[in-house]
Amino acid sequence: MASEIKASVSQAVKDAMRAKDKERLGVLRVVxxxxxxxxxxxxxxxxxxxxxxxxxxxxxxxKDSAQQFQDAGRPELAAVETFEIDVISSFLPSPLSDDDILSILKQAIAATGAESMRDMGKVMALVKPQIQGRADVGKVSAQVKSLLG
Structure with a gap:
């Protein structure tokens, strides 16, 4: 099944070419x-x-590059990375609220029967496809640890 998101990125490449938006076009071409x-x-x-x-x-x-540039005192390079993040983020689905994430986690814990940290892998395997692109996986992982811990 072809990806609708990929098709929209492809269309955005064409739009950026027509608009002669070189910065946006460069980011989209890398993607x-x-x-x-x-x-x-x-x-x-x-x-x-x-x-x-x-x-x-x-x-x-x-994000990692932007942080390194910021730490190195190169805000102009960090700004470029931030611009690229904004361009790429525009293709992600709307982010999940904290309540939605908590609900997904509780359902996954119930579905897997997870009781301790040993079961974290099972929970994350079930949760990850649901949150991909809609929540920071690292933060969700921390929430799972606190719920199981």
């Missing part, structure tokens, strides 16, 4: 190249879940 690389390497067509995982990874890399 499309990452999609293509995965499709060629693994001989698959990306679905929405995989596309969201790629977008999440791209955003995380840029």
């Amino acid at each position: 499309m190249a990452e999609f293509k690389k995965i499709e060629v390497d693994e001989r698959i067509e990306l679905d929405d879940a995989r596309v969201l995982a790629v977008l999440d990874k791209q955003i995380k890399q840029r």
Whole structure:
């Protein structure tokens, strides 16, 4: 099943070309190249879940870079990374509220019968596809630890 998100990124590339928006176009081309690389390497067509995982990874890399640039006293480079984060984030679905996340976690804990930290992997395996691209996986992982701990 082809990804609607990937199709919208592809359309955004065309729109940026027409608008001669070089900065936005550059970011979108990097994202499309990452999609293509995965499709060629693994001989698959990306679905929405995989596309969201790629977008999440791209955003995380840029957040790390922006923080390093900020720490190094290079705010102009950090601003570039922040711009790229904004462009990529525009393709993510709307974020989940804290209540929604808590509800998903409680359902997953009940469904897996998790009782302790040993069961965290089972819970995260069930939760991750539901929150991908809609919540920070690291923060959700911390919430799971507190619920199971």
